[in-house]
Amino acid sequence: MPARNNAKKYKHQTKDQDERGHTARLRDRLLNSGSDTLLDHELVEYLLALTIRRRDTKPLAKDLIETFGSLSAVLTADGESINKVPGTDENSVAALKVVQAAALRMISQPMREQPVLSSWQALLDYLRADMAHLVHERVRILYLNSKNRLIRDELMSEGTVDQAAIYTREVIKRALELGSTAIILVHNHASGDSTPSRQDITTTKDIREAGEKLGIAVHDHIIIGKDGHTSFRSKGLI
Incomplete structure (x- = not known):
């Protein structure tokens, strides 16, 4: 033994x-x-x-x-x-x-140290790394100051595999609280297809119109998917 x-x-x-x-x-x-x-x-x-x-x-x-x-x-x-x-x-x-x-900390550094619009590729790389493979939808708002520098990157809501809520009132209210003069809307499509839905287009229009009345610009709405990304501004939707 x-x-x-x-x-x-x-x-x-x-x-x-x-x-x-x-x-x-x-x-x-x-x-x-x-x-x-x-x-x-x-x-x-x-x-x-x-x-x-x-x-x-x-x-x-x-x-x-x-x-x-x-x-x-x-x-x-x-x-x-x-x-x-x-x-x-x-x-x-x-x-x-x-x-x-x-x-994510390393990828996001350029956009945190210079105006977001001049570090656009870094922003897209950061968003894809963070959101492209999520199995549920997530909405985040990037709040910018008058020099287009990032004030806050905030998670607004998390939803199901095919939807997450974006509330116009809450987006604009938070922008006013932060003294933000511009925002970038971001969400992912868990399906992997970054094509905007009819609801995405309608919601973006509502937020843009509400923001214009208060001096808050919507620079873009970016949808992240496994297939890449869709920019509303590039598509002429803003």
């Missing part, structure tokens, strides 16, 4: 060493050869290995990418959805979300 126990212990130790060795090889490739040498699932695998000890995290990494469809979708998925994937826990969810938070 002791010999059998020793064999099990040795086998377990060997497996641990193999897993640590594999993780170390991923680390060395990342540090010495750059992130481009790692596949998407290997990036997730290494990240998970930092929080899930003594376990092969490759299967879980592959499961996450298969479940959500891509690396971007894994990082932008909400914590509750990630936690439903067998094998995840609060630490692994937090590790994925902190990477997303850091990436």
Whole structure:
């Protein structure tokens, strides 16, 4: 019996060493050869290995990418959805979300340091990274000052897979509270198609007309989808 126990212990130790060795090889490739040498699932695998000890995290990494469809979708998925994937826990969810938070902070820096209209591509990159893969609709309002610098980026509402509320009165009221002279409306289409709906067009018209009476301009309404984005101003809808 002791010999059998020793064999099990040795086998377990060997497996641990193999897993640590594999993780170390991923680390060395990342540090010495750059992130481009790692596949998407290997990036997730290494990240998970930092929080899930003594376990092969490759299967879980592959499961996450298969479940959500891509690396971007894994990082932008909400914590509750990630936690439903067998094998995840609060630490692994937090590790994925902190990477997303850091990436969004980095991407959004240009638009926070200069007028939004002169850092338009940075704004679009930020919005796509944050909203393109959401499974429900989210409405946010960017409030700008007279120099078109960002005063506040606020979440107005979260809805279902096919709708989220935008209230004209609340948008304009908040703009007045912040001393904002211009706004940019943003929401995503969870379906992935960024084509504006009839309701999107009507609501934007109502907000623009209400804002004009109070000196608040609507610079644009941007719809984010997996297929890209739609700008109302570019489409001549504003």
